[in-house]
Amino acid sequence: MPRPGDAIAARAPEPTLTIGVDVGGTSVRAGVVDERGAVIDTTRAPTPGGERALDDAITGAIRELADRHAVAAAGLAVAGFVTADRRSVQFAPHLAWRHVPVADRISRRLGLPVVLEHDANAAALAEHRFGAARGARVAVLVAIGTGIGAALLIDGRVFRGAHGVAPELGHLRVVPNGRPCPCGKRGCWERYCSGTALAATAIELLAEYPGTSTVLAREAAGDPRAVTGLRVAGAARDGDPLAQRAMAELARWLGEGLAVVADIYDPEVIVVGGGVAESAPLFLDEAREHYASVITGAGHRPLARIRTAQLGDDSGIVGAAQLAREIVNEVAPNSAG
Numbered sequence: 001m002p003r004p005g006d007a008i009a010a011r012a013p014e015p016t017l018t019i020g021v022d023v024g025g026t027s028v029r030a031g032v033v034d035e036r037g038a039v040i041d042t043t044r045a046p047t048p049g050g051e052r053a054l055d056d057a058i059t060g061a062i063r064e065l066a067d068r069h070a071v072a073a074a075g076l077a078v079a080g081f082v083t084a085d086r087r088s089v090q091f092a093p094h095l096a097w098r099h100v101p102v103a104d105r106i107s108r109r110l111g112l113p114v115v116l117e118h119d120a121n122a123a124a125l126a127e128h129r130f131g132a133a134r135g136a137r138v139a140v141l142v143a144i145g146t147g148i149g150a151a152l153l154i155d156g157r158v159f160r161g162a163h164g165v166a167p168e169l170g171h172l173r174v175v176p177n178g179r180p181c182p183c184g185k186r187g188c189w190e191r192y193c194s195g196t197a198l199a200a201t202a203i204e205l206l207a208e209y210p211g212t213s214t215v216l217a218r219e220a221a222g223d224p225r226a227v228t229g230l231r232v233a234g235a236a237r238d239g240d241p242l243a244q245r246a247m248a249e250l251a252r253w254l255g256e257g258l259a260v261v262a263d264i265y266d267p268e269v270i271v272v273g274g275g276v277a278e279s280a281p282l283f284l285d286e287a288r289e290h291y292a293s294v295i296t297g298a299g300h301r302p303l304a305r306i307r308t309a310q311l312g313d314d315s316g317i318v319g320a321a322q323l324a325r326e327i328v329n330e331v332a333p334n335s336a337g
Helices: 004-011 051-068 102-110 119-130 195-208 214-222 229-237 241-265 275-282 284-294 312-336
Strands: 017-023 027-033 039-046 071-078 089-091 098-100 114-118 138-144 148-154 269-273 305-308
Touching: 017 051, 017 119, 017 312, 027 051, 027 312, 039 051, 039 312, 051 071, 051 102, 071 102, 071 119, 071 312, 102 114, 114 119, 114 312, 119 138, 119 148, 119 269, 119 312, 138 241, 138 275, 195 214, 195 229, 195 241, 195 275, 214 229, 229 241, 229 275, 241 269, 241 275, 241 284, 269 275, 275 284, 284 305
Parallel strands: 017 071, 071 114, 138 269, 269 305
Antiparallel strands: 017 027, 027 039, 089 098, 138 148
8 A cells, every 4th residue: 555655756747857959060969957957868979961861860869868768858059040939040050951940840750849049048048047157137158169159148038139140259350350260250259269269379379489389389290280279278287388378368368358248248247168168277367357457447347257167068958958848848837728
């Protein structure tokens, strides 16, 4: 005979599990996420080149996880322009989709509700709900990796602009006629403050100050592509003077850009995420100091808190899964009525 406590437990609804998928240029990463933002199971597949193959990779990853867990919906975090209704991808520079109704297409194949979000927006929502921006009224996320992704949250809601593509902070021009950018402009912020920029700065310094970094010079002579942002950060940790100088340049440009961001948005908190943020001890304090010195009204206004992301590489997965959960929660009361 069941005890009273057993009967209550049997009637209690199970926690809602949803799937978040981070669709990047190199891999499709999917995870099952619970209501506390914890990722409890994951899978990964290489990102294929063709449109149909990309759909197959995503549905395959979701099905694999759905076979192991009872999930209610899925969210996709996409590195590209997503329409304001979060149903279609307009353009994604490293993916095959061009003006494609991705959410509806994947949903039909899976029989699950599916929602899309820009990957930086998804990461910002995750940090606001579970991480470094929790409770902030106005928050900006700056994701520094190969380039710069960005998101703006106001009262916990994503600001998308008139056409769903704001804010492209990485393509603010900080150096007129500066380094060329894949976007078509020259001198964009991400050309001076990113993993790619860190490598470019190191190569320029090697040409200007030969002999100041034996390790990086040897690697550059063998193959300049070996001098990556990750490699420069590692050399800086090991005390290489040229790598440290390149890291100081990144810190200066980060502080410069964050001052512009703060002048425009006046956020309560700025969350620095992305792969480069893993090396934050090498540059973030210096960036904070430069930010505080060049912001308009320096010394006479409150400053945004500048924090590193707490959820790391899982932020896109967690944010996309949370959006999927919100869809389920919106539908449930209507279904009950």
